[in-house]
Amino acid sequence: MAPHDAHARPRADTVAAHAHDHAGPRGHARHTHAHPTGDDHVRRLRVALVLTAVFLLAEVVGGLLSNSLALLADAGHMATDAAALALSLFVAWFSRQQAGASKTYGYLRWEVLAAFINGSVLLLVSAWIAWESLLRLRDPEPLRGGLMLGVAVVGLLVNVVVARMLHPASEKSMNVRGAYLHVLGDLLGSVGTVTAAVIVRYTGWLPADPIASLLVTALIVFSAWRLVRESVDVLLESAPSWVSPDAVRQQLLLIPGIESVHDLHIWTVSSGVVAMSAHAVVPEPQAHQHVLEHVHDAMRLFGIDHVTVQLERREMYDRELHLHE
Numbered sequence: 001m002a003p004h005d006a007h008a009r010p011r012a013d014t015v016a017a018h019a020h021d022h023a024g025p026r027g028h029a030r031h032t033h034a035h036p037t038g039d040d041h042v043r044r045l046r047v048a049l050v051l052t053a054v055f056l057l058a059e060v061v062g063g064l065l066s067n068s069l070a071l072l073a074d075a076g077h078m079a080t081d082a083a084a085l086a087l088s089l090f091v092a093w094f095s096r097q098q099a100g101a102s103k104t105y106g107y108l109r110w111e112v113l114a115a116f117i118n119g120s121v122l123l124l125v126s127a128w129i130a131w132e133s134l135l136r137l138r139d140p141e142p143l144r145g146g147l148m149l150g151v152a153v154v155g156l157l158v159n160v161v162v163a164r165m166l167h168p169a170s171e172k173s174m175n176v177r178g179a180y181l182h183v184l185g186d187l188l189g190s191v192g193t194v195t196a197a198v199i200v201r202y203t204g205w206l207p208a209d210p211i212a213s214l215l216v217t218a219l220i221v222f223s224a225w226r227l228v229r230e231s232v233d234v235l236l237e238s239a240p241s242w243v244s245p246d247a248v249r250q251q252l253l254l255i256p257g258i259e260s261v262h263d264l265h266i267w268t269v270s271s272g273v274v275a276m277s278a279h280a281v282v283p284e285p286q287a288h289q290h291v292l293e294h295v296h297d298a299m300r301l302f303g304i305d306h307v308t309v310q311l312e313r314r315e316m317y318d319r320e321l322h323l324h325e
Helices: 039-066 069-094 110-138 145-170 174-203 208-235 245-253 285-300 315-319
Strands: 260-270 273-281 306-312
Touching: 039 069, 039 145, 039 174, 069 110, 069 145, 069 174, 069 208, 110 208, 145 174, 174 208, 208 260, 245 260, 245 273, 245 285, 273 285, 285 306
Parallel strands: 273 306
Antiparallel strands: 260 273
């Protein structure tokens, strides 16, 4: 876990600085972690979730009735859309909750836990669909091509409507953009399912169905694995992929007045919320304010919006040798 000593027990030589970049992707105001989301964004997400969830059920029923694995695979991909939309709505609601005395970061990591569970379940479902597809390639089963085609076409239209609905909000909100990208991915899956349905309906070539389901499942696995990997990185408090700790250290050492930097930690609290803590040796106490201001400016270059810096003199260095390893 990343240290928070500068928060809990400030010493005479300690200055804790909390940088809150209000222009960042998730604006912050004095540890309330209120990340306002426009009512229009919430309305679009809600309508998109209802449309996606309703058709998800219809696609599952249609896939079972028509005996189409491609439809069931596309339903699995649509389930990722529904989960992403629900998660975006949840984050939009939770962004208005205040942090408590014991939960100083609020409940932002529920988003990460939900993403991990969602991605893990999708990987298991994808494995089942892939296995069934391989079995059907060896022994194709009869399909109701007309029903499969009808459901696939409606699914494609629903994805087009949802994508058009989310597109304006996706340009203004990173939260909505994640759901929008899920829907765009599902559009590709729907195109594959429609293509397979047309082939089965008009040529009778049954292997088109399991082949399409394998292609759609590959899309699910790609997005689900990325979701699981990113959520695990956050839970392990890894540095974000776009932030190099060495680059951060070098940037800090370029600030006039800083002699050395140690115990540097960079981690992700939740999506869009990156934190950093470090100890910096600044021999001249009168330079502390100057150094803090420059540290704030330097960290904004990396998109780090929570900064805790312990400024200390050389005398503290020997007392903290365990932090220099």
